Amino acid sequence: MSWKKRDREERGYHHGNLREALIQAARELIKEKGPAGFTFADAARSAGVSAAAPYRHFRDREALLADVAREGFQRFEAMLSTGWANGKPDALTAFNNVGKAYLAFARAEPAYYAAMFESGLPPDLNADLRAAADRAFGVLRTAAESLVALLPAGTRPPALMMSLHVWAMAHGIASLFGRGDAGRRSLPMTAEELLESQMLIYLQGLGFPQKA
Amino acid sequence: MSWKKRDREERGYHHGNLREALIQAARELIKEKGPAGFTFADAARSAGVSAAAPYRHFRDREALLADVAREGFQRFEAMLSTGWANGKPDALTAFNNVGKAYLAFARAEPAYYAAMFESGLPPDLNADLRAAADRAFGVLRTAAESLVALLPAGTRPPALMMSLHVWAMAHGIASLFGRGDAGRRSLPMTAEELLESQMLIYLQGLGFPQKA
DNA sequence: AGCTCATGTTAAGGGAGTTTACATTAAAGC
DNA sequence: GCTTTAATGTAAACTCCCTTAACATGAGCT
Structure with a gap:
């Protein structure tokens, strides 16, 4: 439950390992609502970054x-x-x-x-x-x-x-x-x-x- | 492919059997894009009716x-x-x-x-x-x-x-x-x-x- | 004919996701 | 220190979906 979604201040501008964090976030969301139950933006939110950030690491959902x-x-x-x-x-x-x-x-x-x-x-x-x-x-x-x-x-x-x-x-x-x-x-x-x-x-x- | 999505003029104001038509439309869409690959509005579109019409027959998707x-x-x-x-x-x-x-x-x-x-x-x-x-x-x-x-x-x-x-x-x-x-x-x-x-x-x- | 009610339509508000362009920060190298 | 570059953020335009309210139509009954 309490993985690295540290607050922005605590973590600074850069996430450090957003790619992996997005995968973890996706896993959490899939577990809760199924493979179709989350969006790209959801994953970003869960990882604590803006909606545009994931595009730096994945082309799309x-x-x-x-x-x-x-x-x-x-x-x-x-x-x-x-x-x-x-x-x-x-x-x-x-x-x-x-x-x-x-x-x-x-x-x-x-x-x-x-x-x-x-x-x-x-x-x-x-x-x-x-x-x-x-x-x-x-x-x-x-x-x-x-x-x-x-x-x-x-x-x-x-x-x-x-x-x-x-x-x-x-x-x-x-x-x-x-x-x-x-x-x-x-x-x-x-x-x-x-x-x-x-x-x-x-x-x-x-x-x-x-x-x- | 050519089931009853007759044009509005041909069909008149009432669809006749929208409930069944929506189910058929959903089947088509599921076949193409999976159970999560369509929206309520999509089904309405496929059946040739407005986005609000399905609400007369189903509470939600x-x-x-x-x-x-x-x-x-x-x-x-x-x-x-x-x-x-x-x-x-x-x-x-x-x-x-x-x-x-x-x-x-x-x-x-x-x-x-x-x-x-x-x-x-x-x-x-x-x-x-x-x-x-x-x-x-x-x-x-x-x-x-x-x-x-x-x-x-x-x-x-x-x-x-x-x-x-x-x-x-x-x-x-x-x-x-x-x-x-x-x-x-x-x-x-x-x-x-x-x-x-x-x-x-x-x-x-x-x-x-x-x-x- | 005229009523009535189920069935559709339009319209409108509210939200949310996607995607791009541009700005900002941090870290690393010279 | 300064510059470069990768990694995020912000903002904004665009599209689409959901939902409800108000109005329109017509099929069936009397």
Whole structure:
């Protein structure tokens, strides 16, 4: 709540790091009112600068949003990577941890998540955004590849397909049930439990043994 | 494209069915620019009436959006019901058809879909909206119940959980890969193929036999 | 025909966002 | 110290949206 929106006097004429401050402000506003619920001027106000100031750092609102999304994808990738943990302690466990990390990110960073997946931005607005998104998905892809390698040859599903399936499951659950903030439907189980059971059934369908 | 935005002279003073025309206009605009990409005045313009006219039919923009969503849920329910076809020819096939119907709806009616799931409307803004959404989900729920009944007692998953899983899968795929319009990622398979394979694996994981 | 009321239109006030041009401050280098 | 330059601020023009009030129209009923 109390980040660097220091008063003008305290801070002087120059903001110091307006670019980053605008991204933070945008995150706050997205969290409160959704990716469409704020304007360029709002972001400037929140950062404590004039309405014209943001133009020095972003061409327009969309460019700001794109940067929020790009930054989000970077953190997302980091979070998924940590979940995967290079396949430790074993690929199956690690794979499930990736799923948990996905959901945890959506819950912990609803603003990033919304900017990334629900802002209506074209995924390849700029190369950086696209690359960041691809790298994040790459973690999923890598994990799937390690996992299918455990199956006997001949029964291995395409790893790409599998990673898309998992992405869809995680996104579906995060999107429908993952953010308690708004008037979401009430359920007899948490989003985490839902995803875990779903992944369990899915992996069983692929022939993975259940752990004891 | 050429629906009833007849000229003023051709149409006379009264529109005749402005309420419906506004909903259609909103659908067009949502399809083009997303649920947040139009204003109350825009809708009026598209319908060929003055900016003040909509107030005779909707309290505000949100009420208009809610009606688009409500209408969408009704058609959605109808489409899912048709897919389910009372479990014919057999529950397993019919269940897969529900999934296909889900995706077909998202593809054929992106505007309705966006209003229903991506507009940020509180699900229980009004009782009608909530009821329509619940009825649509009810189709999924009913289908899941019929399906689990085929499994031997003792291995039956909770039907509610299963319907939530399927909802999440279908929504995840529709949301990520289902609308070719914008700059979606290019894939080696269609959304339909993805969902079908995912459902197959999932159902196999639950113990359903594959068809010959 | 004449009434009436829902449905539209015009007009007007108030706000807000966008964007550009120009002024001001601060920091860094000569 | 002085100059240069990047980073903000201020102001203003422009456009658009929201909302309501007052007036106009015409479809249906009697």
